[in-house]
Amino acid sequence: MATLKEFEEALREHGMNMALALLERLRERDRATRTVKPARRLTGQKMTPDLARQILELHASTGMTQQEIAFKVGVNQGRVNEVIKRGKWLTDDPHAPEAVARDKAVARLRGDPKPRKAASAKPVKAGEKAPPRARRNQGQLAFGDL
Incomplete structure (x- = not known):
């Protein structure tokens, strides 16, 4: 599919001056009726x-x-x-x-930090070890990690 510019160049190469004149008239008509419409809205209203x-x-x-x-x-x-x-x-x-x-x-x-839920910590008796913490996901593997 050709662009309008390529189409115009092809008309010039073949000496089709009448078609070029018609194309120019269509462009002028388009420019005359073209308007710049404002954006529908710049920012949304806050819902109330x-x-x-x-x-x-x-x-x-x-x-x-x-x-x-x-x-x-x-x-x-x-x-x-x-x-x-x-x-x-x-x-x-x-x-x-x-x-x-x-x-x-x-x-x-x-950028406020997420509020964290307070962990229900069980008191540790003397001489006992604290239970191991749940491990967090440290991230995902990438292709280069293997």
């Missing part, structure tokens, strides 16, 4: 109970698709689906699964 209620209201009162609602309120279509189908984000409960997942993701982005 108010935004979730607005999504439900738009879904119930209009014939808009989930994608259209997402574009209008500034979130992705997956979030709209979660609100409509599962009722997520409708409360300010900080212990709701979606709020916990959001907080964990924010902590990962900030």
